[in-house]
Amino acid sequence: MTAFLFIISFALHALSLFIIILLYLQLSRIKEVEKRQSQFIKEMEQTVSAYLVEWKEENERFLNVLSKKMNRRNDDGEAKRPSEMRPQKGEWTLSLDHVEKMKDKVEISTVYAKKNEQPSASSLVEQVLQLQKEGKTIEEIAKLLKKGKTEIELLLKFRQM
Known part of the structure; x- marks a missing residue:
């Protein structure tokens, strides 16, 4: 037992x-x-x-x-008002009138440029991924796409998840 x-x-x-x-x-x-x-x-x-x-x-x-x-x-030493600012040779103004006038031209030129481009990635994410596949570094991708290095890093990190 x-x-x-x-x-x-x-x-x-x-x-x-x-x-x-x-x-x-x-x-x-x-x-x-x-x-x-x-x-x-x-x-x-x-x-x-x-x-x-x-x-x-x-x-x-x-x-x-x-x-x-x-x-x-200006020549008198007084500060100019934004409405008094006139573009000098090669300068851009920041007036709303100028922006409105240029808006249509920019839209037309971007549409024309897109038609004449080679077919490429449509979104930023696809462009970044394509450049990364080609072996580009983050700095090179940022320079090519005219974006910040940190923005590209974030995009890639979020894409990995």
Whole structure:
């Protein structure tokens, strides 16, 4: 009778040890997934913050150019009003009238250019992926498409998911 109880005791101990090992393995997998998730979140935060910094710098450059155009001085040394600004040779004005006049010309020229282009990727994502397949670096892709390096990196990272 005691031999039977010892056998049952050993069997229950072995079963409980097996269950404890399985639970430990499952817990370690969950911790690993949690670690990868936190690393992914950190990378996304860094990418978004880099994109925002680049965006901020671009906006500051635009505001500097705009303020320089708005603060142009005439011969008397007085600041010109935007309505008084006239384009000098080779300059562009920032008036709404000018934008409205040029709008139709730009649309016509882009349609004409698209008709004369070779068939290529229609969207930015497709263009980026095509250039990446051709072996171009992120910097080269950004220069070719006239986009920011961070924007291209973001596009590629989101596309990988």
